[in-house]
Amino acid sequence: MKLSDRVSGALLVVLGAAAAISGSRLPAVPGQDVGPAVFPMVVGGGLVLCGAAIALGIGHAFEAPDEEEGGPRGQWYGLRALVPPALLVFYVLVVEPLGFLPTAAIIVGVASAALGAGWRLALPLALVAPFAVHAVFAKLLRVPLPDGLLAAPW
């Protein structure tokens, strides 16, 4: 997701404008002359200015040069970066029906494989790590992790 400054600056201008406009529609509150609308409008306005400045290349001289990494890669290689957030969404969706231990095992196993681990590392890790995390967070610190299909043995 390397964007040019023009694109990222323009995105900020759009975001800032949207924030300022929807902020300005917030109702006033009796007794407060500076109501809830002011702060989003100021921040949104600031974002518009910054976004425009970035799009025009102001301040670019201060940036450290890019460290371009890696050689040529496939077209879809960049999508690999989405694996961690996708796993987190997966956790949100299935942890309650499935239970913490199986969900965690799947997450650890998939992430490990995606990072290039062989099954001799990924499999034991997926089996051990969920129990260790559950022991510390649920057992010792009483974080209410759901049991789902497979309750922890403690």
Next chain:
Amino acid sequence: MRRRAMLALGAGLPVASVARAQGSAAAAWPSRPVRLLVPFIPGSAPDVIARQLAERIAPALGQPVVVENRGGAGGNIGFEAAARAAPDGYTLLLGTNSLIINPALTRRSLGFDAFRDFAPITVAFAMPHLLIVPPGGPDSLAALIASLRARPDQNYASGGNGSGAHLAAEMFKARAGVQATHVPFRGAPDIVNNVMSGQVQLGFPTLATATELVRAGRLKALGVTSAARNHALPNVPPIAETLPGFDLVSWFAVMAPAGTPPAVILRVDAAVQDALADAAFRARATADGSTAVGLGPDRFAAFLRREAEIWGEAVRVSGATVD
């Protein structure tokens, strides 16, 4: 099975009879830890009360009572979670007056209804608010009212829009027929801070946050919002002596999702009542000026209706309804 029934018997006779009627499922309660949802962050006043209660009632229930904080949005997130929880007796809620204030503050429907979604168990503690002024401020409630009449541009501090301190002050303004401008700070401690240094002329923090400062002469207390005097500051008169009928307290109660088996409710109530009857526990829990209430399930519902009227009026007079 037999042993469990005996345990129930130990917790109070009415419980045992109901438990028998309910059959084995309820009699086996609780077979795993019970969670007590606290809709506020760790360290807040309701949280401290919940942790004290949880610790004290666990032995009577025979299972640990685990405090679970679901803070945010003035309690709404936690209240909604409790309303949606399974009414199996394994979810309890630490309810406060926010439960009835929050719905009154908005025209949108929240994810819960204080009357429909919860089974009342016990009102455990109440905490009055304290009317404070700077050390150099007016000496009596009458003098304060006179001062506010003479100079209606004075400010009062609160812990935020719709907080107990805000509504208590608005109620006071309405009843006394005076004006003052609301300065909403980020939290209750800011009230004390700003009144002590004289930057704001008055405020209605909870009694606990101001007691020691009043004793040390750093703040002047002109009245408590409860109908009776408070044991922590016996010299401070109730506001009701000047403005009859003024009675506004924040409260902390144990509740459960609606539909929770009556046997469970009676047993939890018995355990809480037992804790409140314990002199040592009572002394420890009320050291900050809160009062033990001990209103059981039979009278809780009426209490809730009365409170809804009082705080509803406070919200109306404040004009604090948003959106």
Next chain:
Amino acid sequence: MTHLIEGFNLVAQPDVLLAILLSAVYGLVVGSLPGLSATMATALLVPFTFYLSPIAAVATIITASAMAIFSGDIPGALLRIPGTPASAAYTDEAYAMTRKGQAEMALGAGLWFSAIGGIVGTLSLVLMAPLLAEMALNFSSFEYFWLALLGLMCATLVARSSPVKAIASMLLGLLVACIGIENPAGTPRFTFGLTDLLGGIEVIPALVGVFAVSEVMRAMLTPPPPPIPKRQFGSILAGQWQLTKKYQWPMWRGNIVGIIIGVLPGAGADMAAWISYSMAKRFSKEREKFGTGHPEGLVEAGASNNASLASGWVPSLLFGIPGDTITAIAIGVLYMKGLNPGPTLFTERASSMYALYIIFILANIIMIPLGIVMIRLASHILRAPRAAVMPVIVLLCAVGAFATGANLFSVLLVAVFGCLGFVMERNGYPVAAMVLGIVMGSMLEQTFVTSLIKSDNSVLPFFERPVASVLAALTLGAASWPLIAWLLGRIPGRRAAG
């Protein structure tokens, strides 16, 4: 003097000493778990304090919170998961040192200067608590407003990037802080009808997302780095002594700034670390090394962080006004134990007060040996293969975010902020500046609105009060700095720009 001796006697009880030791180990372990804050660690201790004597009860809170704050730096330095918003100020610096193979040095600096900051902060508490308390009391919303703005200006200094992009990131953080109902008007903003957004965006999920998840996302795209060479480390402390000598002045500056900011309820450790780190960079002779794994900023910010924690107890003990959630819990415990915080605590219960002071010092001293053990154990993580560590981080991000409020929505937030952080970093927008915006946003708005109400919409009081005017000058100076720097950069011709 008799009070001091009595205080020593109160502390020298076996139950008190045991409570200190156990809560120290507990605080170190819990604080090092990502997502579990020092507040959570302290709250979980409350039920145990019921069974302890008053002094032992308070000792557990003091010790566990001090330890948890330090050990929150450990995942920050090793894995780039800062434990607290305060440590976000220097997480990138510490992580850069780790990648240079100096993890022990970075953590050692955190430990050593935290302990020094804690002890100096405690001494300030002993010697001038009433003075500091009066100072804090004279800080009105006008001063807080400028302080919040000054804190935000630090955004341009902590990052190695374009100041314009730093400010944009900070504004993005402020926009995130707008979300929810917790604003002075109590009006829901940008909640899109979701109850979960009503409470606003919690800092911890955002922090975990932009730092930890984005780091794992980057790892997905890059080949594993060459293993960090196993180097023979001498004593962790020996290196720290040299740093102490070399950076004595930044250390003292950090201590003093930390003490001053710490006593202000609501400002506290979060802001102290940011301001101190920026000051270290601003006044350093080697500014260009900042952000590349240079210990100078860690020295000043670490000292400042813990000094502010100790002095944060001043308003709590003297007025019962909590500076943060940890001291709020401590106040609850003090009440339960009959040690009601307030001015009389210092006069009528002087021996108990001395006992508390001694516990503070003791906690900061035993932090050093226990912390060294913890650092040695934790740094084994660095020798584990990346494909084993990163998956566990993903899991910890999920569980840690969930633990902050037992709410799955937080886990979703972690994922969203992970993506946001990843995109921002790829394009040169510093994520730390956004975190700063999220932390400071509500304070800025609140103090601005309350100040205007108090002054009847006049702007003059913002500049009239002496402290406010000094802070205003500092802030406006810092605000115009990027512009000045840009102009300076243009004057010598295109050489600097090209």
